[in-house]
Amino acid sequence: METWRDWLEVLNGTGCAYFGHDPFSTAERLGDIVRLTLDAHETDSSPVIELSVDQIGTLVTGAQQDLQDFLSLAETWAEQDLPAHAAAVTAALARALDLVPTS
Numbered sequence: 001m002e003t004w005r006d007w008l009e010v011l012n013g014t015g016c017a018y019f020g021h022d023p024f025s026t027a028e029r030l031g032d033i034v035r036l037t038l039d040a041h042e043t044d045s046s047p048v049i050e051l052s053v054d055q056i057g058t059l060v061t062g063a064q065q066d067l068q069d070f071l072s073l074a075e076t077w078a079e080q081d082l083p084a085h086a087a088a089v090t091a092a093l094a095r096a097l098d099l100v101p102t103s
Helices: 006-012 054-079 086-097
Strands: 015-020 024-032 032-036 048-052
Touching: 006 015, 006 024, 006 054, 032 054, 048 054, 054 086
Parallel strands: none
Antiparallel strands: 015 024, 024 032, 032 048
């Protein structure tokens, strides 16, 4: 979750996304498609999935909105249940999720 912005770099063609564990799975843009490779070290035999840039863009936008909604709900919860610490909790979550706080 904390590296969701890597997908924005995939979409604009300036970067590659990694899934953070073995096998060495990657996502990269190739023209109008994004190729998801299960194990980039096995270039000849690794399964791949190819989706359009538009499809990935829709998925990334949805994930970003889900994370923003979660942050908003967490902020409301913190304000109700941890009023003295709400700002700090919300700011910490926003940093961890690489989002802008909602207030």
